[in-house]
Each structure stands twice: as C-alpha cells, then as structure tokens.
Amino acid sequence: MNNLLVMAMKLSTGYVRASGYAHKVRRVLFALTRGKVDPKEVVRAAGELNQYIFERFQELGVDKADVVRITVPFEIQDGKIVWDYGSLNIEIYRRSEEEKLAKALEEVEEREKELEERISEIEETATRIKNLVEELLEKIERLKEEHTSLKLKAEE
Structure with missing residues (x-):
C-alpha cells in the first residue's frame, strides 16, 4: 500500500x-x-x-x-x-410512487415490444431483399455464361 x-x-x-x-x-x-x-x-x-x-x-x-x-x-x-x-x-x-413507476415501466415495455416488432419486420424485409439480390446475381451470371458460350460457338 x-x-x-x-x-x-x-x-x-x-x-x-x-x-x-x-x-x-x-x-x-x-x-x-x-x-x-x-x-x-x-x-x-x-x-x-x-x-x-x-x-x-x-x-x-x-x-x-x-x-x-x-x-x-x-x-x-x-x-x-x-x-x-x-x-x-x-x-x-418513493414506495408511494411505485404505482406511477409501474405504469411508466409498463409503457416503456410496450414501446420496446413495438420497437422489437418493427425491427423484426425490417429484418424480414432486408432478408427478402438479400434473397432477391442473390437471385438477380445468379441470373446475371447465367446470362454471362450463356453469352460467353454463344460467343465461343460463333467463333468456331
């Protein structure tokens, strides 16, 4: 010390x-x-x-x-x-204010639940968009492959 x-x-x-x-x-x-x-x-x-x-x-x-x-x-x-x-x-x-506090906490919990639900909806939308982007990228790749194979056939 x-x-x-x-x-x-x-x-x-x-x-x-x-x-x-x-x-x-x-x-x-x-x-x-x-x-x-x-x-x-x-x-x-x-x-x-x-x-x-x-x-x-x-x-x-x-x-x-x-x-x-x-x-x-x-x-x-x-x-x-x-x-x-x-x-x-x-x-x-104060204990006498516990009822007010309980109501306020209930309101906060309700708002948090609402927020969680909205976040969940946004996450679901983001997942759908991600899946669509992946699907679009796959289609683009297929088009490129088809175009390349057509190009190769034309050169033969």
Missing part, C-alpha cells in the same frame, strides 16, 4: 431499499478499496458516510421501504478515505 498516493474514486450503491443502504455502502467500499486501504479505515469511513446519509434521509423524509441510489466521490489520501460530501447524490424512488 502506497500511503502517499492520492486516488480519486466514486462509490455507487446501485438501487437498494433505504433499509439496506448501510450494508451496501460498506460492501461496495470494501470492494473498491481492497488492497488500497487498511480494512479498519474502510470500516471507519463507511460508518462516517452511513451516519451522514442517515441524517440526510431524515431531512429528506426517506422511508425505509423507499428505493434509493447513492453516489459519492471520495479520495484516498495518505491511507485515509476522504468523502466529497458536496457531491453526494441521493436518488429517491
């Missing part, structure tokens, strides 16, 4: 229930810093960040059933993890 090295990194939890954010933060931080920072420092830094996030959750009225995604940049300076709290981002997807 090179303690003089300053390394910029970013922690991102992915989507997680608010009730499970602390465990996820700790796991992700351990994974990101493996071999770069003493494990005791990881535990300390994760605890510090989790306390900060918990306070933000209270300010924002986050319910434990809400889904969140947390991202925060940090640096490793002299073997210590230093959080950039000013750039902390907490996305919140």
Whole structure:
C-alpha cells in the first residue's frame, strides 16, 4: 500500500431499499478499496458516510421501504478515505410512487415490444431483399455464361 498516493474514486450503491443502504455502502467500499486501504479505515469511513446519509434521509423524509441510489466521490489520501460530501447524490424512488413507476415501466415495455416488432419486420424485409439480390446475381451470371458460350460457338 502506497500511503502517499492520492486516488480519486466514486462509490455507487446501485438501487437498494433505504433499509439496506448501510450494508451496501460498506460492501461496495470494501470492494473498491481492497488492497488500497487498511480494512479498519474502510470500516471507519463507511460508518462516517452511513451516519451522514442517515441524517440526510431524515431531512429528506426517506422511508425505509423507499428505493434509493447513492453516489459519492471520495479520495484516498495518505491511507485515509476522504468523502466529497458536496457531491453526494441521493436518488429517491418513493414506495408511494411505485404505482406511477409501474405504469411508466409498463409503457416503456410496450414501446420496446413495438420497437422489437418493427425491427423484426425490417429484418424480414432486408432478408427478402438479400434473397432477391442473390437471385438477380445468379441470373446475371447465367446470362454471362450463356453469352460467353454463344460467343465461343460463333467463333468456331
């Protein structure tokens, strides 16, 4: 471990229930810093960040059933993890909004299905065109062969 090295990194939890954010933060931080920072420092830094996030959750009225995604940049300076709290981002997807989200997802899925159907139609058309081109090329080759054999017969 090179303690003089300053390394910029970013922690991102992915989507997680608010009730499970602390465990996820700790796991992700351990994974990101493996071999770069003493494990005791990881535990300390994760605890510090989790306390900060918990306070933000209270300010924002986050319910434990809400889904969140947390991202925060940090640096490793002299073997210590230093959080950039000013750039902390907490996305919140409230459970009360799940019905709206479900409808939106349903609409997206319908549009994706429509898109897949149209792509399939275009692929079928492209295959038919390809087959026609191959058929035309075969006919052209036959004409050339016939023309060449006629030419040879005429020269005899």
